[in-house]
Amino acid sequence: MTTTSNAAAEFSRRRLSPAQRIQHLLHAHPWLSPLLILVLTTIVFSALNGRYLAPNAQSLLLQQVAVVACLAIGQTLIILTAGIDLSVGSITILSMMTMASLAANSKVNGGLAILIGIAVAVGAGFLNGILVTKVNLPPFIVTLGTLSIFTAIALLYSGGASIQEDRLPDLINWTGTSIALGPFRFTVGVIMVLLLYGVVGFALTQTAWGRHVFAVGDDPESARLSGVPTKRVLLSVYSAAGLIYGLAAWIQIGRAGAASPNGIVDANLDSITAVVIGGTSLFGGRGGVIGTLLGAVIVGAFTLGLSLAGVDQQWRLLAIGVLIIVAVSLDQWIRRVKA
Amino acid sequence: MTTMERLAVPLDDIPEDRRHVYEAEPLLSARNLGITFGRVVGLDGVSLDLYQGEVLAVIGDNGAGKSTLIKCLTGAYVPETGEIYLAGNQVTFRVPQDARAAGIETVYQQLAVIPALDIASNLYLAREERRKGPLGSVLRMLDKKGMRERAATAVQNLGIQTIQNMGQAVETLSGGQRQSVAVARAAAFGSKVVVLDEPTAALGVKESTSVLNMIKQLRENGLAVILISHNMPHVWEVADRILIQRLGSCAGVITPSSHDMGEGVAIMTGARKLT
Structure with missing residues (x-):
């Protein structure tokens, strides 16, 4: 580096106002804002009730958010490509009822039932991907349609009835098994979700596939001209999301102690909420799964913190609504970052 | 075919310190490229030769076939007639990736x-x-x-x-x-070949200068450059030769020293014939 270019770099650095500095920082690390919100909520709720930070309370928090946090991984992938998935909940219910019904009613071996259930979820995600890439429909419309289709299939197949855990093989219920780690109590499901975050986070940040996901979401035409196989990337994203929803279905059975077709009706909006609060841009190409995990935990923190503080849960709804709007406004501001 | 014929300009029109570029065989050659879009003739038998270490500018009015010519050379279009040779070997590009694999890179106007x-x-x-x-x-x-x-x-x-x-x-x-x-x-x-489509169109004066310097540097580094531009001062500043497209055909090849900008534009618009 020459002295002149150093001076130029120095000059450009000095021109930044404090607000611009924050803008640049958040631009480079979109997970910083949800982290800040989580730290603030933790301080407030632990001040309101000392038991909030107790290991059993925090373990409960993780168990409560595990399924939504898992679904939000798939949702993050799709939102990163500038899409949206409204069929999250319906794919999960379809996968869950397939697993449970095969095992309980058709007496299929537990492991095989799980594999078929996950395969159904991958197929459902793949179908979304085909409709988006080959038929060129907007993701919103595709998944709005498949939301109804998959829900209907799940209800028709299962007859709309729940299947309790005593009718299911141990392997399917295994995700609800609790494991003590020091003073904390994790379930197998929670550990699976955390591992999944690690795997997807690695794939997004350390592999060429991850780069291509961001590129397709940010500017699909430029990505195509640069040689990125955009359609194949999109298909892989929708299929991977399906795989993740299939795992979430298994975790949900363990968590709820039953496979119920009415179990996770709010999953669509909850998963989008976690992604948005987590700092991933709805316009694609910016964000990541670390933020999403923080976003899911923030929602759980409000639920837990308000109930420990003895406050009406409606305040949670209000707070989350405000957070969503703040998060998207912040994203709009960060997107205007300039040199 | 002699060098003189391929160059399409007298060697005397090339500055002495640049003539060595033309002693080698051309890197990229196109012969009689033709393509039609329905009834519209996009290209009507266009030929060109591009040498290593040369900047060849392509100018022409809107619809003259500049972009069509470039798209045929970079695999975005498949010409209906004619042949393309890269380092003497005939090549066929079905998709842009084929051209890229062969060493022909394009910088698009919309910046990919x-x-x-x-x-x-x-x-x-x-x-x-x-x-x-x-x-x-x-x-x-x-x-x-x-x-x-x-x-x-x-x-x-x-x-x-x-x-x-x-x-x-x-x-x-x-x-x-x-x-x-x-x-x-x-x-x-x-x-080996870099095609630049209107690289200075959206830039200010200072930024254009740095892009023009970069084009000269590409030439110094031994690449062959095709520059498409509407900006005559920029073309006259960096080009070794200038190919003028008019109504789907090549109206002629000139050099910045043989013709001034006014003459170039006159040929481009058909007000004057190249003799």
Whole structure:
């Protein structure tokens, strides 16, 4: 580096106002804002009730958010490509009822039932991907349609009835098994979700596939001209999301102690909420799964913190609504970052 | 065919210090390229020769067939008639990836860069390099550090001083810097021919100058450059030869020393015939 270019770099650095500095920082690390919100909520709720930070309370928090946090991984992938998935909940219910019904009613071996259930979820995600890439429909419309289709299939197949855990093989219920780690109590499901975050986070940040996901979401035409196989990337994203929803279905059975077709009706909006609060841009190409995990935990923190503080849960709804709007406004501001 | 015929201009019109470029065989040759779109004749038997270390400008009015010619050379269109030769061997490009694999890179007018990704990621987009050993082969982990270092070298080779940090997101760069990234991307990775489509159209005076310097640097580095531009002063500043397209045909080839801009524009618009 020459002295002149150093001076130029120095000059450009000095021109930044404090607000611009924050803008640049958040631009480079979109997970910083949800982290800040989580730290603030933790301080407030632990001040309101000392038991909030107790290991059993925090373990409960993780168990409560595990399924939504898992679904939000798939949702993050799709939102990163500038899409949206409204069929999250319906794919999960379809996968869950397939697993449970095969095992309980058709007496299929537990492991095989799980594999078929996950395969159904991958197929459902793949179908979304085909409709988006080959038929060129907007993701919103595709998944709005498949939301109804998959829900209907799940209800028709299962007859709309729940299947309790005593009718299911141990392997399917295994995700609800609790494991003590020091003073904390994790379930197998929670550990699976955390591992999944690690795997997807690695794939997004350390592999060429991850780069291509961001590129397709940010500017699909430029990505195509640069040689990125955009359609194949999109298909892989929708299929991977399906795989993740299939795992979430298994975790949900363990968590709820039953496979119920009415179990996770709010999953669509909850998963989008976690992604948005987590700092991933709805316009694609910016964000990541670390933020999403923080976003899911923030929602759980409000639920837990308000109930420990003895406050009406409606305040949670209000707070989350405000957070969503703040998060998207912040994203709009960060997107205007300039040199 | 003699060099003189291929050049389509008298060797005397080429400055003495540039004549050595034309002693070699042409790197890219097109013969009688033709393409029609329904009843519209896009190209009507256009031929050109491009030499290593040369900047060949293509000028012409809107609809004269500049872009069509370039798209035929870069695989975006498949010409209906005529042949393309690269280093003497006949080639057929069905898709842009074919041309890219053969060493012909295009910098599009709309700049195919991804704003959210950093400079190194953009340079290596769709040709990422993995780490050595199991981290790369099994976990498919990217060699981020290596790509950043090589990206920095690629940018330095173009004489670009204003870009230092390869980890900087492209959306934080100015228009001229983004153009530099797009050109660096095209010029790296052992490409032989770089096609630039209106590289200065969206830039200010100062940024245009740095892009023009970059084009000269590409020529110094031994690449063959095709420059499409509407900006006559820019063309006259950097081009070795100027191919004038008019109504789908080649109206002639001139050099900045043989004709001035006014004459060039007159030929381009048909007000004057090249004799």
